[in-house]
Amino acid sequence: MRWSRAFIPTLRDDPADAEAVSHRLLVRAGYIRQLAAGHYSMLPLGQRVRSKVERIIREEMDAIGGQQFHLPAMHPAEIWRKSGRWDAIGDEMFRLRDRKSAEFALGFTHEEVFALLATELPSYRDLPQIWYQIQTKFRDEPRPKAGVLRVREFTMKDSYTLDLDRPGLDKGFDLHHVAYLRIFRRMGLDPVDVQASSGIMGGTESVEFIVPSPAGEDRIATCASCGYRANVERATSRLDPVADPEQVPEVEEFDTPGIRTIAQLAAAFAGDADPVRQIKSLVYVIDGELTLVLLRGDHDLQEQKLIDATLATAIRPARAEEIREALGASPGSLGAVGASEIPVLADLALKGRRGMVTGANRDDVHVRNVDVDRDINVARWVDLRQVVEGEACPECGSPLEVWKGIEVGHIFKLGTKFSEAFGAVVQDDQGVSHPIVMGSYGIGLERAMAAVVEWSHDELGIVWPVPVAPYEVVVTVVRVGDGDSMAAAERLVGELQAGGVDVLLDDRDERPGVKFADAELIGIPHRLTIGPNGLARGVVEVTRRRGLETEEIDVDRAVPEVIARVTEGRRIGRA
């Protein structure tokens, strides 16, 4: 491609309000443009990168036996009703009606459609299957952000495994796990595979692939000494035991005028009401039902754990009026002692605790001497608290680290939820029918692209790894007006293309500084610079984008040298 004919609209200024580095660079370097919040156009450079990502994914999916499909992006409401997700997903699903006023949804994911197709498999002999597609997904995110990292319309590679039984599912899941690591490594990423919450997908087990980055929205807890790693939505930790009294006298009220927070109470009764001795009482509305959620005073609730524990589709903190109506007190004076009207969920860290302090369900009054097991009617004990950096690893006791990252992939063991809903059953070798056991696996392509940029850039611009670079080489002609330079450039470009290399020829009549700066901004991994001074001595220059080391090389040696560098770059992430 000739740069003079290409649509590569680079900008001198940073776009306004672009916080994430990848957003800034992808806009400035002419890869993407925003159409509306959460909807981006892929310009030619962006499209080329996405195609390369797609090719890597296709190769690795085909390598584990995947078959590619292409399903509709728009679905009749009926199939979503059948799985129960028409109601469960809520506002995050785009919905529309056709001219006959029939209801449709824009595909949020494709378990339903694939499960429907799976009804055509009659026998265990047809299993296992690995089905995938690369297709647009629509999610009405409440707040799209960070450029292409979190959008409302994006491309996803989604795949689904269909198996007769759990061991089959485990095998398909592990195949995906390994394939995903290969895919991301070939993109030049080094993701961490962590235990995760399954969220709206349901299912029993899931693993996320996280690229460490300050622009990421996920927080991950890891243990350097034993390798434990989990999303904080799921992570646990071992707590130091708290020395409680052997026995405590009866619960007793005491006046706490004006006190509304854990910190105020701890300060007012120094030594007797440290946060670890307090019970934090939160009220949530879980699928419409008011529920009291208890945690230790110094712990924070991890809402996803609450959702997972209750299998709720919608939770929210209760409003002050709702709380007052149910418990007779304002937030800040709540407690579970004697609260029999509403169910109580308690965090495991409270189990067996004695000598605790909590609200009395009367404003300005608290109670002491609480023995949790004796005095509170706990409906369920569950892990609800958010782990904090420095707490002990649940596996080995070493201190945990907590860091931020970008979720580029997520794999789920689904089970039989969808196959049962759609009647996707096969007969085994005894003639007995079984619902197909499903797994589901996703990669967000544009997000993965942005993650590469977050991971691989410098102060001058993007530094693409060769396997995903829009062009592998840019041939920069320093003086376009010089006939010998252009002739040499045309010849080298022809030879490189004949050798299978993706080449961009910078034949623009611009000053050299502009051309170098643009090449660095858009991040082409290798540059071949041709100028009259060098040509007079029979040499051209080769430059690596990463580090910008430049060396002169004989014109005749240039093509094999560049091909060797490109070939080496293409091997990134391959075993």
Add this chain to the structure above:
RNA sequence: CGGGACGUGGCGCAGUUUGGCAGCGCGCAGCGUUCGGGACGCUGAGGUCGCCGGUUCGAAUCCGGCCGUCCCGACCA
């Protein structure tokens, strides 16, 4: 959804407080000089000031409503 901010040529912004010819930088076009690390001079094109309504002799500016976008918090590839 809660909190904060913004909307003015393609991009980045000033002008709004105190109503009075719509500006600056970059980019773009033409000419000339330059040209191996984001050149310079001259000339020029380009704007429904987000939209609708109101106040006023007069509105980018004041008032009301709406729309859009960004950032911080609760949700997900």
